[in-house]
Amino acid sequence: MSKQTSASASGSGSATTGGSDGAADAGELARAYDVALLDLDGVVYTGARAVPHAVQVLGEARRRGMGIAFVTNNASRPPKAVAEHLVELGVSAEPEDVVTSAQAAARVVAERVPEGASVLVVGGEGLEVALREHGLRPVRSADEEPAAVVQGFAADVGWQALTEASYAVARGVFWVASNADLTIPTERGIAPGNGALVGVVRAATGAEPVVAGKPELPLHRETILRTGARRPLVVGDRLDTDIEGACNGGVDSLLVLTGVTTPQGLLAAGAGQRPTFVAEDLRALLAAPVTARREGDAWVCGDWSARVTEGALAVEGSGARIDGLRAACAAAWASDAPVDTSGVVERLGW
Template identity: 60%
Template structure:
């Protein structure tokens, strides 16, 4: 029997962007090549991002410049999901105070809504998304409108966003300004909440999607909520320690160093006595501590360690101290 590559069972990749395909303006090494290969094999690519600051056209242009195959129709943003969510709750043509950038404004107009910038414009809803130069004045207008009874929607609740310079404050951090000032929590459209995955499924018509992301609390939890398989890549936010201490909703189907793993057979993680094995590694829990033995690719050791740790933790989460020493010693070579 032919050995399948990881991508073979899936017809669509639902790809996060920041930390998966690029970091800031620069491509993640090897990502564009891997995506071109997937597209060449007939797999549909859908770029699903919580970033609401740019239009699908601008995102597709950026991806194309990096060498990734993309058209505006391939891009699904939290701005689009937020706009649909609002449009389903307010009258056509309603004024929506837009605390964000052009991506959010364009998405609202596409649903027949009218973006405005002040609470005096009769806004029936406030939609917030991250944007460079987001001002105190616009946040203040948003707070005024919410206090007056406007629906409050956040494009996403990411507390940070990865860039080539490091992690910067995300929209989730910025929404706390209006939420704290008004006492009103926003309805969230982006991952891991259902609206963005619903938008993705509506636009792609996928039957066998694979969610690919770098964050456990958005990408992987979003896949869990949607009941579909997921691949965590270690090119962005999540670390090996985050993976081992993940709760049930944050545990991916697969873990890999990057997108090139899509085109290779995925190593089998199998039961080995009272533990788990992957290639040349074995992992088991003894007296409340993780024990990992073996050699070879450290990533295979991480896969075995994750299986053993998640089994031991059950519906809970493993203690950091119980696994950190193993990461610092057995896997000190790092993941490739």
């Protein structure tokens, strides 16, 4: 991915840091990229509810020729269950459209241990199904002499499961975490994620797991293997997983502000966590990007301009707040020194 610092956007909401290698010039994103690799939690749904516009946009994107793959760090459910949930929400999905960190973790383990080996599972059914696909035997006790430990999120993971994992890891057993997300979005708010549970085993053993999920490369590799994508666009709501993972994989990304990331967090994004495009929601897939341009010492997008003066970011203008955010991000990210962004988000109307 190119590391330019221009910003772009679509009419419904996308912004870029450059880096699309001309793909964005081909029209709307749904035609510029062959497959959208969509995160689920905070992008397509939050718990039992679809994110606004997601159902309609994904259907239309498919009609325009864009492939859709659902790529999730959540390892608790197998692809079949995830696809069924999507269908219940009105999103067309088959099990093969879903790629999970459980599948990536299972491949990592299968490349390390003999076929038929026992693997201690801390997590849900998704991990067990993925391991069996590779000819491995899921177990739940360290007394089963497992060749590896695989840990993923499940709402019912408790002390006993974490203890069994700690016993095995302390003996030097190969340890893989499906992901290291510290939090997950729920209908009631932000809750502890698998990374928090991994921290319990880490505290008990002093060991560090191999992480399969975003932002690490195993899940990216698994997704490309399963989809055959040649011009993928990663779509997510988190800088530290979705967007950093896209940067690590060298592909373009779209950040939507329907989940974890806030405008203030986006302004402060480091070089390895800056999305190619920014949008309020998935409607950006159906629109053409508009590039924020540099005019003198300012960055301009729509009716907004942003500049850094004496280390402080300032914005001027009116109109769509997403355009203001794109201009502000371009100005902040173009600076070689730390930028004071206090008051900017409020000035933009977020």
